Amino acid sequence: DIQMTQSPSSLSASVGDRVTISCRASQGIRNDLDWYQQKPGKAPKRLIYAASSLESGIPSRFSGSGSGTEFTLTISSLQPEDFATYYCLQHNSYPLLTFGGGTKVEIK
């Protein structure tokens, strides 16, 4: 099975900061990777699909890059509503899905 390793597991940042989250796949997954945001008590919401495509309605401060085994989610200027937990998700082995361990973004 494909494993997804996400880092860091948590980070503290201030409003306006640039934030970068990484995800590594245990084997090549082309660009079959999405990024999700989850707030407490809610289902996850997709931000980025196919590694670098912005989901409709998602602010342009969110961007994704990478292919193969290394992927990155970047928030260019952190906003108060961005404090949440972020997950990468691979669907190269669809219908079997694998999530990364998550990155909790907290207020500094």
Added chain:
Amino acid sequence: QVQLVQSGAEVKKPGASVKVSCKATGYTFTSNTIQWLRQAPGQSLEWVGWINPDRGDTMYSRSLQGRLTIVRDTSATTAYMELSSLRTEDSAVYYCARSYCGGDCYSLDWGQGTLVTVSS
């Protein structure tokens, strides 16, 4: 609009079984597959299994194989996930999610989640 409405929270003892339902409305039930996922408290999300409501095909997580059954009732536009021989580590929020083609064909519409608590 598309809605996936799940059954309510459950409290079960170890060794018991739980059955969670996922009622789908707002689209043709047999046109999209359904994923089941779970999230233990403070943990990441884990894939549980998948069903194609049209053909009834299923795929299950290897770690849950033997204890997991996913079925559908097309007349009721409802999918069901049953987990047996429950352990305390099965305590989690269980989500159903519809796969559909949005920006790509891996978009997910999520149910509201069902909290399953396994405790003696």
